[in-house]
Every structure is written in structure tokens, then in C-alpha cells.
Amino acid sequence: MSVQEELRPEVDAATVSRAEVCIAACADAWRGDGEILASPMLTVPTIAARTARATFEPDLLLSDGESRLYTGTWAIGETPPPDRVEGYVPFRTIFDIMWSGKRHVMMSPSQIDRFGNANISALGDFARPTRQLLGVRGAPGNTANHATSYWVPRHSPRVFVERVDMVAGVGYDRAAAVGGDVARDLDIRRVITNLAVLDFGGPDSTARLVSVHPGVTVEEVVEATGFTLDAPAEVPQSRLPSAEELQIIREVVDPRGLREKEVRA
Amino acid sequence: MSDKRMTEDEVVAELRSGMTIGIGGWGSRRKPMSLVRAVLRSELRDLTVVSYGGPDVGLLLAAGKVKHLVYGFVSLDSIPLEPHFRAARESGAVTVSEWDEGMLQWGLYAAASRLSFLPLRSGLGSDVISVNPDLRTVTSPYSDGTEYLAVPALHLDAALVHLNRADASGNGQYLGPDAYFDDLYCAAAENAYVSCERIVPTAELTAAGPVQSLLVRRSDVRGVVEAPNGAHFTTCEPDYGRDEAFQRDYAQAAGDAERWAAFVDRYLSGDEGAYQAAVAEFATQSLETVR
Numbered sequence: 001m002s003v004q005e006e007l008r009p010e011v012d013a014a015t016v017s018r019a020e021v022c023i024a025a026c027a028d029a030w031r032g033d034g035e036i037l038a039s040p041m042l043t044v045p046t047i048a049a050r051t052a053r054a055t056f057e058p059d060l061l062l063s064d065g066e067s068r069l070y071t072g073t074w075a076i077g078e079t080p081p082p083d084r085v086e087g088y089v090p091f092r093t094i095f096d097i098m099w100s101g102k103r104h105v106m107m108s109p110s111q112i113d114r115f116g117n118a119n120i121s122a123l124g125d126f127a128r129p130t131r132q133l134l135g136v137r138g139a140p141g142n143t144a145n146h147a148t149s150y151w152v153p154r155h156s157p158r159v160f161v162e163r164v165d166m167v168a169g170v171g172y173d174r175a176a177a178v179g180g181d182v183a184r185d186l187d188i189r190r191v192i193t194n195l196a197v198l199d200f201g202g203p204d205s206t207a208r209l210v211s212v213h214p215g216v217t218v219e220e221v222v223e224a225t226g227f228t229l230d231a232p233a234e235v236p237q238s239r240l241p242s243a244e245e246l247q248i249i250r251e252v253v254d255p256r257g258l259r260e261k262e263v264r265a
Numbered sequence: 266m267s268d269k270r271m272t273e274d275e276v277v278a279e280l281r282s283g284m285t286i287g288i289g290g291w292g293s294r295r296k297p298m299s300l301v302r303a304v305l306r307s308e309l310r311d312l313t314v315v316s317y318g319g320p321d322v323g324l325l326l327a328a329g330k331v332k333h334l335v336y337g338f339v340s341l342d343s344i345p346l347e348p349h350f351r352a353a354r355e356s357g358a359v360t361v362s363e364w365d366e367g368m369l370q371w372g373l374y375a376a377a378s379r380l381s382f383l384p385l386r387s388g389l390g391s392d393v394i395s396v397n398p399d400l401r402t403v404t405s406p407y408s409d410g411t412e413y414l415a416v417p418a419l420h421l422d423a424a425l426v427h428l429n430r431a432d433a434s435g436n437g438q439y440l441g442p443d444a445y446f447d448d449l450y451c452a453a454a455e456n457a458y459v460s461c462e463r464i465v466p467t468a469e470l471t472a473a474g475p476v477q478s479l480l481v482r483r484s485d486v487r488g489v490v491e492a493p494n495g496a497h498f499t500t501c502e503p504d505y506g507r508d509e510a511f512q513r514d515y516a517q518a519a520g521d522a523e524r525w526a527a528f529v530d531r532y533l534s535g536d537e538g539a540y541q542a543a544v545a546e547f548a549t550q551s552l553e554t555v556r
Contacts, residue, residue, distance in 0.1 A: 066442050066443070067442040067443045068442070090442070090443040090444060091291060091366075091443060092370065092446065095366070095367045095370060098367065098387075099367070099386070099387075121363065122354065126392070126396045127357070128354070128355065128356075128357040129354055129355055130355065131351075132346070132350065132351040132354035132355055134338050134340060134345060134346070135336060135338035135363050136338075136363055136364070136391065136392075136393055137337055137338045137365075137366055138337070138365065138366045138367065139365070139391070140365040140388045140389075140391035140393050141365045141367045141368075141385075141386075141387030141388070143390075143391075144387050144388070144389055144390060144391075145387065166392045166396070167390075167391050167392040167395075168391060168392070168393075169391070170389075170390035170391050174390040174391070175390050177390070178389050178390040178412075180389075180411055180412050181386055181389075181411060182386065182389050182390045186390075
């Protein structure tokens with residue numbers, strides 16, 4: 001342990017919520033990304049991206065979800081002052097950035113399979129869905145062009161399925177079948193859920209359990225997953241957020257505690 | 266420069282059943298709603314609609330105007346799922362081309378550039394290919410030999426867009442955060458119609474915003490409609506934001522046949538003037554409820 005780490009204030013695990021563990025795990029998805037656009041959807045990933053930039057990933061680009069890039073760190077639901085604008089990213093420019101590869105998005109799928117194929121489009125038969133969702137939106141382009149991670153607020157066999165009804169986000173088997181650029185560039189970094197962290201380091205690029213959140217057992221995760229999950233003999237616990245991260249989460253980015261509404265332990 | 270001012274009903278009189286119509290804006294943002302409402306009042310039917318969809322698509326579906334829909338998504342933004350779109354899809358009332366969002370831009374750009382297709386990586390490997398069997402791929406003729414999706418041109422018979430300002434000859438200006446793809450819709454269309462919050466003398470355009478805000482050129486525009494509050498209940502920044510209370514009312518009504526009939530009766534049974542009066546009355550009532 002380095003001297004610097006020894007000087008860090010201790011974090012009392014008992015005071016850390018499940019949502020805060022999820023935020024730290026989501027933040028880690030962007031670790032090492034450098035100067036690219038981080039595009040979070042939903043609340044927990046948004047808090048996570050801002051926390052990552054405020055701490056260990058300072059070069060990330062962050063937008064207001066509308067058309068401006070901002071410097072600094074700001075609260076959910078707030079608009080930073082105009083002197084913090086550092087760039088203009090209307091939707092057309094978002095496509096340009098997507099196609100350039102300099103982006104890492106975190107989406108929330110309604111279904112995802114063990115190869116990482118993800119559905120945000122519709123449930124049931126596409127010709128006449130039992131439940132129409134958003135449509136594929138930018139998911140095919142995101143996955144074909146740059147790094148993608150997924151956030152699943154409620155880990156269940158209804159989300160983690162053997163086969164998704166409609167492939168919006170491309171998974172590893174589909175990418176291998178199509179070959180070329182998509183096979184080369186497909187990069188599904190990780191899936192963070194309210195229970196655990198997964199990646200696609202299993203056999204043939206299938207889902208693998210990376211860590212379980214404190215208070216969660218491997219059995220619980222396996223049971224909540226509708227496909228056979230590659231679970232190593234030893235599965236570590238997901239890390240706790242650092243004291244610095246907790247201060248940013250609680251006091252700067254999410255003082256109203258919106259994170260707790262999105263995550264049930 | 267010719268004077269292209271028209272009314273909403275004059276625009277709709279130039280449209281025909283069966284046409285392919287592109288609608289500008291994005292989700293529940295800067296939609297040409299007064300033109301859409303005029304279509305609702307018309308006899309038009311069997312339309313093919315191309316849109317980054319919001320309540321424009323929802324209302325047209327609810328009124329049975331749409332035969333085929335081309336979209337990347339249909340959403341009310343602050344309310345993720347468009348209720349009429351959901352209902353139409355789940356009842357099989359409409360056939361669809363569900364595309365990746367970037368494909369839509371590329372299809373419009375191809376049409377605007379007089380190309381039959383443009384190559385794109387997005388869509389490859391996804392079920393967009395399987396549910397749209399008419400899509401084709403193309404192989405690079407250069408040494409890399411890369412395979413791309415060949416996004417077909419989206420030729421529009423007509424485009425409907427709403428901007429903040431325009432002059433009488435069709436030079437259109439946006440003053441909000443995003444142009445969306447309105448210029449491409451206009452360029453991809455045989456005939457484009459621009460509604461705007463205010464028609465101003467040409468000399469006033471560059472007083473309102475930088476020259477880069479002049480998005481649409483008159484050479485791409487056939488008609489200009491002055492439509493104050495014409496994007497209601499979607500955003501038209503900086504002139505006004507989304508009417509969230511009204512949108513909630515719309516979405517709730519859409520989920521129930523009886524309430525929807527009452528909504529249509531209250532807001533959509535008269536002309537645009539009657540609509541705006543009913544909206545003003547709704548705003549007064551909401552204010553009283555708050556008090």
C-alpha cells in the first residue's frame with residue numbers, strides 16, 4: 001500500500017448504500033478512457049460519469065444531455081453556468097463523435113443475453129410486439145462504433161435472458177458473424193447491476209461474473225440470471241467508493257439522493 | 266424574392282394521401298405541431314411518415330393517418346414511451362421501418378445529395394437488418410474490401426419543420442440549442458414547408474442570432490407559415506419550453522379511450538385558433554390548481 005493510500009480517510013462500509021457501490025462500479029467503466037465523450041443514460045450512470053471525471057478520469061468530455069459540453073462538476077437536474085461551456089454537441093455532432101469512435105456510452109437494456117446482445121426496442125414478436133419500448137435508438141450505431149457498457153437497475157431473469165427478442169445493441173456472437181469492422185471494434189466493457197458487475201471475459205466472449213456487491217452472494221446473482229453465467233470459483237466483492245468519491249456523490253452531484261430511487265438492494 | 270407565406274390549411278391542401286412526409290424536430294422538441302394539427306383536420310390518409318418521432322407521430326397514428334412509419338425512436342423525452350405509438354405497434358395498426366438513429370440522417374442526406382444510398386457501419390450485426398429485409402450491404406471497391414450497410418435514400422414528397430424565425434421567402438432560422446435535422450428534411454423533400462414563431466423582415470434575421478443560425482435556405486422551401494406557439498406542447502427554445510403539464514395530460518388521456526375522446530373534443534375538434542384558446546384555458550386552470 002502506498003503512502004498516499006494510507007493517508008486516505010477510512011470509509012465506513014456500513015454507511016455506504018448499494019446505490020453508491022453501483023455508482024463506483026459504473027464510474028470504473030470509464031477508467032482509462034482518457035479524452036473521449038462519456039454518455040451516460042439514467043441517474044446512477046450520470047452520477048458515476050461526473051464522479052469519475054471529478055476524481056480519476058479528469059480528461060473525459062461530459063455533456064448536459066442536450067447540446068453543450070461542460071467543464072467542472074454539477075448536480076443532477078442543474079445547468080452549469082455559461083462560462084463552463086467548452087463545446088457544442090448537437091445530435092448531429094453526437095453522430096459524428098459516435099462514428100469517430102471517441103465515445104463510451106452506458107445504456108440500460110430491457111433484455112440482454114450472454115453474448116451481450118441488448119434489446120431496448122420491443123418485447124415479443126417485432127411485427128406486433130407485446131410491449132413496444134423505445135425503438136432501437138442509437139444502440140446499433142453505438143455498439144458498432146465504440147465502447148458500450150450497460151446499467152441494469154434491477155437484475156432479474158426477465159432482463160438477463162437466453163435470447164433477446166430484438167437485437168438493438170450488437171453482442172459478440174453477432175459481431176463475429178458479421179466480421180469486419182464490427183467484429184474488430186465491438187467493445188462491451190461491463191454490465192453493472194444492482195447486484196454485481198459482469199464482463200464478457202467468459203469462453204467465446206460470454207458473460208462472466210467479475211464481482212458481487214457487498215451483501216450479495218454469488219448464488220443470488222446466478223439465480224437472478226436467466227442464462228448460464230460463468231462464475232469463477234473465487235469472486236471478489238465490488239469495491240467501496242473512496243471517501244473523496246462519496247463526498248462528490250453526496251454533496252456535489254446528488255445532494256437530493258435521487259440515486260436511492262433508482263436502486264433497490 | 267418571392268413571398269411564400271401560406272396558412273397551415275393551404276400547406277395541407279398541397280399534400281396528397283399516400284405521400285411520404287418527413288417531420289423535423291426530435292422527440293418532443295421543436296415539432297411543427299400546428300402543421301400536424303392541420304393534417305389531423307384533413308382528409309389525408311395512408312401517409313408514410315419519416316421522423317425522429319414524438320407527439321407528431323403519436324397524434325397522426327391516433328387519427329389513423331399513417332400507413333407506414335420510418336423512425337429511430339418515438340418518445341416524449343420526459344415521458345419515455347409515446348402512448349399512441351405503443352398502442353399502434355401493439356395492435357399492429359401500422360407497418361414500420363425501425364432504423365438506427367444515424368441511419369435516418371444518412372438516408373435524408375443521401376436523398377438531399379441525389380445519391381441512392383450512403384455507406385454506414387451502424388446497423389450491421391443488429392436486428393435492424395433482419396426486420397428490414399429490403400436493406401442491403403455494400404462492399405468497399407478499394408483494397409480494404411470492408412462491408413458496410415447501404416442506407417437507402419429517404420426521398421420525401423414533403424417536409425414539415427418548425428423554426429424560431431423565418432422571412433417571407435423561406436430563409437429559416439433556429440435560435441435554440443440544436444438544429445436537429447431540419448435542414449436535411451427540407452433538402453430531401455420535393456416540397457418543404459417551414460412554420461415559424463414569427464415571420465420577420467430579412468434584415469432582422471441576423472439581428473436575432475449569428476449567421477450560423479440561418480439553417481434553411483429559401484431555395485429549399487416552398488411555403489412559410491407564421492405559427493406563434495406552433496410547436497406547442499413540444500419545446501421551442503428560447504421562445505418557450507415544453508408544456509410538461511399539458512404533455513402529461515396528453516399522455517394520460519392517450520391511455521384511455523374515453524379520456525382520449527374528451528381530449529380530442531376539447532383540443533382537436535376546431536382550428537388552430539380554437540386549439541390555442543383551449544391551451545390558454547388549460548394553462549389558466551393549471552395555475553388555479555397550483556394556487
